[in-house]
Amino acid sequence: MVIAKRLDLIFEISQLTEGLMFKRFNLTRFDENLAFVWYDLMNDRSRNLALHAIARVLMGSALLIASPYAIGFFIDGLTNQSFDMLLIGGLLFLGIELCGAALSWWSQQVREYFFQSAVSYIPQAITRLYYRRPLSWLSGGTSEIDGSGVDSLREKVWNVMYSYVYQIIPGWGSISFGLIACTYANLWVGLIVMLYIIVERIIGNQENRYMQAEMRPVIDMFKRWERRMQAWWASADHIKSQGVETKITQYVHDDVQEAMRGDDAVWRVYFARRIVYQRLRSITVAASLYSLVGYLVFNERISLTVAVLAFFSFERIRSTLSDLNDQQRDVQSNLASIAKYRRVLVPAAPYLYNVGEPFNVRGDQKTITIAFDGVSHQVGEGEDSKCILRDVNLAIAAGEKVGIVGPSGAGKSQLLSLLVRAADPVEGKVLINGTDLRDWSLETLLRYYGVIMQKSEPFEDTVLGNLLFGVSHLDTDLLSVSELEQKAELALRKAGLDVGTFPSGIHTNIGYKGLKLSGGQQQRLQIAAAHMKLSMTEDSPRLIIADEPTASLDSLSELTVMQHLQDKLPHGTTMLMVAHRLSTVANMDRIVFVRPLETCDEHTPQVTAHASLSELYEAEALFREMADAQGFRP
Ligand SMILES: Nc1ncnc2c1ncn2[C@@H]1O[C@H](COP(=O)(O)OP(=O)(O)OP(=O)(O)O)[C@@H](O)[C@H]1O
Numbered sequence: 266m267v268i269a270k271r272l273d274l275i276f277e278i279s280q281l282t283e284g285l286m287f288k289r290f291n292l293t294r295f296d297e298n299l300a301f302v303w304y305d306l307m308n309d310r311s312r313n314l315a316l317h318a319i320a321r322v323l324m325g326s327a328l329l330i331a332s333p334y335a336i337g338f339f340i341d342g343l344t345n346q347s348f349d350m351l352l353i354g355g356l357l358f359l360g361i362e363l364c365g366a367a368l369s370w371w372s373q374q375v376r377e378y379f380f381q382s383a384v385s386y387i388p389q390a391i392t393r394l395y396y397r398r399p400l401s402w403l404s405g406g407t408s409e410i411d412g413s414g415v416d417s418l419r420e421k422v423w424n425v426m427y428s429y430v431y432q433i434i435p436g437w438g439s440i441s442f443g444l445i446a447c448t449y450a451n452l453w454v455g456l457i458v459m460l461y462i463i464v465e466r467i468i469g470n471q472e473n474r475y476m477q478a479e480m481r482p483v484i485d486m487f488k489r490w491e492r493r494m495q496a497w498w499a500s501a502d503h504i505k506s507q508g509v510e511t512k513i514t515q516y517v518h519d520d521v522q523e524a525m526r527g528d529d530a531v532w533r534v535y536f537a538r539r540i541v542y543q544r545l546r547s548i549t550v551a552a553s554l555y556s557l558v559g560y561l562v563f564n565e566r567i568s569l570t571v572a573v574l575a576f577f578s579f580e581r582i583r584s585t586l587s588d589l590n591d592q593q594r595d596v597q598s599n600l601a602s603i604a605k606y607r608r609v610l611v612p613a614a615p616y617l618y619n620v621g622e623p624f625n626v627r628g629d630q631k632t633i634t635i636a637f638d639g640v641s642h643q644v645g646e647g648e649d650s651k652c653i654l655r656d657v658n659l660a661i662a663a664g665e666k667v668g669i670v671g672p673s674g675a676g677k678s679q680l681l682s683l684l685v686r687a688a689d690p691v692e693g694k695v696l697i698n699g700t701d702l703r704d705w706s707l708e709t710l711l712r713y714y715g716v717i718m719q720k721s722e723p724f725e726d727t728v729l730g731n732l733l734f735g736v737s738h739l740d741t742d743l744l745s746v747s748e749l750e751q752k753a754e755l756a757l758r759k760a761g762l763d764v765g766t767f768p769s770g771i772h773t774n775i776g777y778k779g780l781k782l783s784g785g786q787q788q789r790l791q792i793a794a795a796h797m798k799l800s801m802t803e804d805s806p807r808l809i810i811a812d813e814p815t816a817s818l819d820s821l822s823e824l825t826v827m828q829h830l831q832d833k834l835p836h837g838t839t840m841l842m843v844a845h846r847l848s849t850v851a852n853m854d855r856i857v858f859v860r861p862l863e864t865c866d867e868h869t870p871q872v873t874a875h876a877s878l879s880e881l882y883e884a885e886a887l888f889r890e891m892a893d894a895q896g897f898r899p
């Protein structure tokens with residue numbers, strides 16, 4: 266509540282300063298994007314950081330603006346031949362310089378802290394998945410373009426925050442101080458400066474508008490890119506964490522190349538013109554203002570001290586205003602591009618927004634039960650659509666271990682993908698603890714899921730980064746970096762991975778799509794990630810979803826992995842495991858058989874549950890064939 270109030274204040278200030286410009290450009294509503302940054306991409310820690318920073322920087326800038334007064338003292342000191350005044354003026358000046366130096370050092374520290382301890386885990390699982398991977402590739406060529414620059418989202422979030430905290434808010438603070446100083450010294454000077462501020466703002470806005478127009482072709486290019494991404498998200502009905510990068514790379518590569526070429530050309534023209542404009546403007550403004558003040562001094566309307574005070578205040582106001590133009594453009598462009606990602610990503614990642622009831626196992630929900638209630642699912646649209654699941658009814662009790670078997674292409678992976686809302690079923694409901702999955706806030710629910718998917722690509726990140734993928738900030742926020750590292754090492758051991766084999770341990774970067782790892786190592790990394798996630802919610806019941814978790818492992822590694830996945834699981838863990846090697850699921854509590862669907866209106870149950878493999882062997886001819894082919898006799 267307090268934060269929201271304070272945020273409102275920021276909005277108000279920003280709207281005062283930028284509202285006009287935004288209305289003109291008809292951009293995405295500004296505060297929504299800022300709210301997105303504030304609520305969805307930042308955590309409590311970074312929000313606190315921002316609030317503290319604003320407070321401190323405001324104080325710093327108040328001190329800084331005292332400089333004209335220091336100069337005034339200095340001049341008075343000279344004219345009065347008073348040594349005290351001279352000393353005070355000198356000391357004040359020195360103090361201000363030191364403050365400035367300290368402030369810039371401090372902002373560096375904040376930046377480091379922001380990236381290392383807060384933001385590295387802020388974009389959370391989802392942000393990492395959807396933003397960081399594609400963007401880490403894209404950021405190979407950073408570009409500002411229409412502000413849909415292609416540098417990483419983390420940079421953008423930081424830039425927005427930085428602009429507000431260090432430039433815009435203190436900038437306006439410092440302009441107000443300067444204006445008050447001038448008006449206090451002499452009403453005429455105050456009025457002149459006020460007039461200047463208004464004119465400068467109008468010119469600055471014009472300039473920004475002009476830039477927007479110049480950037481149009483590039484913006485259009487990015488619009489196209491956005492549409493393609495949107496189309497892709499809409500058709501991605503499989504687990505969306507899989508192969509994202511390859512697809513996006515493939516889709517946007519050409520567009521981005523083209524956009525960057527256009528970007529270069531546009532920028533060259535823009536800067537050439539801008540330099541000329543700016544020079545002309547500053548010469549004109551300086552000449553007219555200084556002659557005006559000179560005139561006032563000459564006619565003895567104001568004293569020399571007041572004139573010096575006015576000049577210094579004015580200089581500060583002038584440089585701050587021109588910085589503000591740049592800052593506003595940066596903020597506007599960063600927010601516009603954040604808005605783009607938001608528009609693209611929100612439909613794809615419902616859990617980005619924590620809509621729905623928070624799932625709290627430690628509170629009300631003591632166990633996890635699953636039920637598929639008349640679930641039918643299909644992929645594709647229109648002529649291309651294909652029925653995959655038909656009227657699935659299945660209830661899984663808390664703590665139950667269920668093996669899922671069936672021929673290739675039957676729909677086993679699709680069934681599991683419904684549990685993480687990679688897609689929502691076309692008909693029927695998936696219930697978790699009796700509530701429709703769609704009504705739970707997914708971020709809070711997925712905390713208790715360990716997911717090992719059949720197809721997965723690790724991210725171009727460190728081993729630790731990959732393990733933290735999927736871990737909620739709700740959990741990481743409570744832990745120190747060393748605690749996280751300890752948990753990571755334990756998780757790796759449970760997956761049969763030896764940290765020692767990586768050159769820099771858990772901080773080793775595993776390369777693009779994990780190319781520096783073998784196939785089996787990649788799979789074990791994913792298993793370790795599931796352990797990592799579950800180790801965050803240690804005393805809570807959890808759910809393990811494993812789709813062929815040991816397909817790329819040798820029998821010895823499989824043994825270790827399975828021990829930790831099955832036998833050494835904490836009491837009450839619910840498990841769903843798909844396996845082709847039937848021995849893997851022989852000890853499960855129940856076996857679910859998934860039969861491939863021939864047509865959309867079949868009436869024989871497609872998904873059936875059995876007490877054991879031998880019962881299934883008796884009941885299903887198709888399964889008998891499969892088992893016989895493997896030489897498996899239940
Ligand atoms: N993105 C997609 N677009 C179109 N069809 C798809 C898509 N994903 C899966 N399918 C189809 O859905 C059906 C079920 O796929 P699914 O991956 O669930 O099979 P599976 O039982 O897990 O098979 P396997 O044992 O080989 O992993 C398949 O026939 C496949 O062709």
Ligand SMILES: [Mg+2]
Nearest residue numbers: 677678719812
């Ligand atoms: Mg599958």
